[in-house]
Amino acid sequence: MRVLLLCLLHVTGLFAQDRSWEQLQHLCETYARQRTMAFQTRLKMYTAQQPVKVLDELQAVCRVNGRRFYAQIGPVEIVKNSHCQLTIDHDEKIMVVAPADTAAQQGDMTTTLMDMGKLLQDMKEWGVKARQVLRGNDTWLELTGLPDPAMQQCNIQYDPQTFLIKRVWMKAMDETVNAEEAVIVDIAYSDYRLSTPEATWFNEGRFVRMNGKQAVLQPSWQQYTLINQL
Numbered sequence: 001m002r003v004l005l006l007c008l009l010h011v012t013g014l015f016a017q018d019r020s021w022e023q024l025q026h027l028c029e030t031y032a033r034q035r036t037m038a039f040q041t042r043l044k045m046y047t048a049q050q051p052v053k054v055l056d057e058l059q060a061v062c063r064v065n066g067r068r069f070y071a072q073i074g075p076v077e078i079v080k081n082s083h084c085q086l087t088i089d090h091d092e093k094i095m096v097v098a099p100a101d102t103a104a105q106q107g108d109m110t111t112t113l114m115d116m117g118k119l120l121q122d123m124k125e126w127g128v129k130a131r132q133v134l135r136g137n138d139t140w141l142e143l144t145g146l147p148d149p150a151m152q153q154c155n156i157q158y159d160p161q162t163f164l165i166k167r168v169w170m171k172a173m174d175e176t177v178n179a180e181e182a183v184i185v186d187i188a189y190s191d192y193r194l195s196t197p198e199a200t201w202f203n204e205g206r207f208v209r210m211n212g213k214q215a216v217l218q219p220s221w222q223q224y225t226l227i228n229q230l
Contacts (some may be wrong), residue, residue, distance in 0.1 A: 003016060019131040020141055021158075030163040038063040038201075048171060048182040055183065067101070080211040081202045083210060084230065095207060097215045098229045112229040138166075148172075165189050 030035070038061070045056040058074040069080040077088040080100065087096045130143045143154045150173040158169035171184040200206070208215045213230040 006207060020132045023132055023141060023158075023163075024130070026163045027156075027158060027165065034194055036065045036194060036197050037193075038190045038197070039189050042188045042190075044186045046184055046186075050183055051184070063197065063201050065197045065202065068197075070201050079202060079204045080209070081204065084215075086204045086207060088207060088224075093224045094226045094227065095217070096220070096229060097204075097208060097210075143195075164192050195219050 002084060008217045022197045038218075041060045041062065043056070043060065044054060046052070046054050047066040060073040063070040067080075067082065069078065070080045075089060075091040077086075077090070079088075082100055084100055085098045087098070088094075089200065092094065106133050110188075126147045127145055128143060128147070129145045130141050133140045133142055138157055141156045141158070143156070144152075146154060151170065152173070153167040153169075153171040156165060158165050166189055168185075170181050170191075171186075172185065173182055206218065207221055208217055213228075215226060215228050215230065217224060219228050
């Protein structure tokens with residue numbers, strides 16, 4: 001379930017009809033034209049029957065610039081650039097250096113993550129339904145009939161002026177908890193930054209020193225175990 005949740009931090013496109021379809025189109029266009037984007041998220045998962053029973057909770061920072069990517073998800077950091085992909089697990093004190101994507105996989109990451117055209121078409125063919133709802137001053141898109149039978153509902157709150165997502169609320173069946181019990185996944189997005197990225201965002205140098213395919217831990221990280229997969 002955790003892997004699913006982390007992937008969902010990047011999912012922003014779904015199909016709708018009429019006014020909802022237009023709003024989703026605007027959402028997709030907003031993310032598609034942003035080559036650089038940074039934001040923070042706060043994720044909470046709890047049972048539908050017992051909202052006070054928190055099953056999982058974490059914070060994340062995500063930064064994207066073309067094929068470069070950085071994320072800090074709970075105790076894990078991921079740095080991806082043209083040289084390598086570095087994964088740091090601060091709980092286990094392990095760093096893994098792996099190759100950057102192969103040529104066949106090196107599509108622009110902004111396009112890979114944000115181009116929702118095919119996904120929208122797939123959702124249309126699958127018959128996903130959506131409606132736009134106003135709750136006080138908040139604008140939501142409520143989606144049902146999703147192709148994954150475990151996903152019962154997905155609601156997206158967004159800013160109707162900027163078309164940036166503010167919150168994603170999902171109701172799903174989680175086999176790790178109880179096959180008969182639904183869980184709620186609530187992800188809040190904040191602190192968007194769409195300006196030029198900082199030089200340190202995608203630099204693996206603060207963790208390891210690279211020389212070709214050789215990698216050496218920087219002095220401040222000597223207590224970590226380095227696994228070189230280059």
